[in-house]
Amino acid sequence: xxxxxxxxxxxxAIEEVWQELLQETDAENYxxxxxxxxxxxxxxxxxxxxxxxxxxxxxxEKIVGRPLSWYCELVRDPAGFTGEYSFVVVDPKTQKCLTxxxxxxxxxxxxxxxxxxxTVVNYEDIVRLVTKLLDQIQSALADA
Amino acid sequence: MEREKIIAALETAFADISGAExxxxxxxxxxxxxxxxxxxxxxxxxxxxxxxxxxxxxxxxGRKFGWHEDALKDEWNYTGEFSFICVDPETFKCLTAERSxxxxxxxxxxxxxxxxxxxxxxxxxxxxxxxx
Numbered sequence: 001x002x003x004x005x006x007x008x009x010x011x012x013a014i015e016e017v018w019q020e021l022l023q024e025t026d027a028e029n030y031x032x033x034x035x036x037x038x039x040x041x042x043x044x045x046x047x048x049x050x051x052x053x054x055x056x057x058x059x060x061e062k063i064v065g066r067p068l069s070w071y072c073e074l075v076r077d078p079a080g081f082t083g084e085y086s087f088v089v090v091d092p093k094t095q096k097c098l099t100x101x102x103x104x105x106x107x108x109x110x111x112x113x114x115x116x117x118x119t120v121v122n123y124e125d126i127v128r129l130v131t132k133l134l135d136q137i138q139s140a141l142a143d144a
Numbered sequence: 145m146e147r148e149k150i151i152a153a154l155e156t157a158f159a160d161i162s163g164a165e166x167x168x169x170x171x172x173x174x175x176x177x178x179x180x181x182x183x184x185x186x187x188x189x190x191x192x193x194x195x196x197x198x199x200x201x202x203x204x205x206g207r208k209f210g211w212h213e214d215a216l217k218d219e220w221n222y223t224g225e226f227s228f229i230c231v232d233p234e235t236f237k238c239l240t241a242e243r244s245x246x247x248x249x250x251x252x253x254x255x256x257x258x259x260x261x262x263x264x265x266x267x268x269x270x271x272x273x274x275x276x
Contacts, residue, residue, distance in 0.1 A: 046219075069241060069247070069248040069249065069250050070250060071212070071227070071229060071250040071251045073212070073214045073227075076217065078186055078187055086212070088212050088229050088238075088250055088251075090238045090241050090248065090250050092241075092243070092247070092248035094237075095237050095238050095241040095243075095248070096235075096236045096237055096238070097210070097229075097231040097236050097237070097238045100210050100231050100233070100236050102233065110208070112208065112209070112210040112211075112231075112233055113210070114210040114211065114212050114229060114231045115212050140236070
């Protein structure tokens, strides 16, 4: 399966998903820009960081064209939420992990990663993380 | 698999993971879990718990897996629950994925506050590997 996406398409999909999320929550007209400003101020408030994974994954699903199964960890250190999100994405049809990859840095030891992670502070970070997830998913689907 | 064999694998894995930290005054995994249950110190190296379970599973199966683990927290502290995702690197299949009511969940959650809880978690993963 070949996925095609441009930065413009990703940005458009983010906006559409944002509007869907607003309708579902009966929120007032709240732009993503305003939301991100509040998010930066209060990101340790439970109201805020949980919207980001939903926004990111629904955007990914919109571009992939079907629902995916996913898990997102909000990475925390002793001081609280770090702003980093760690995603594991699974194809619900095959149960294949689409974010799995292996690396060897020394030619001997294999490091296995099943997640894709990124920090979200602003709009560009959301675009970057969606792109990173899509690139990884595309490569996993191509190998299938 | 016998419980004693699982506990031995957990203790070996824990000694390996805790490494030099407890070199002078060795602490068993069972003692470590008791201490975690009692104090729930936020600075506790809580991830040693899921890593120990994962290493024990790999030791007992003789295989490596891809893992993701999350120490769950409520507003104040660790709850003692851990979320695990396990992937078979040969097939890329997510072994913890489960279909129910038309949706597919990716992770499994276990409370691990005692050696019995840890044994149950290992037994669950051994069953998953066997089924796969």
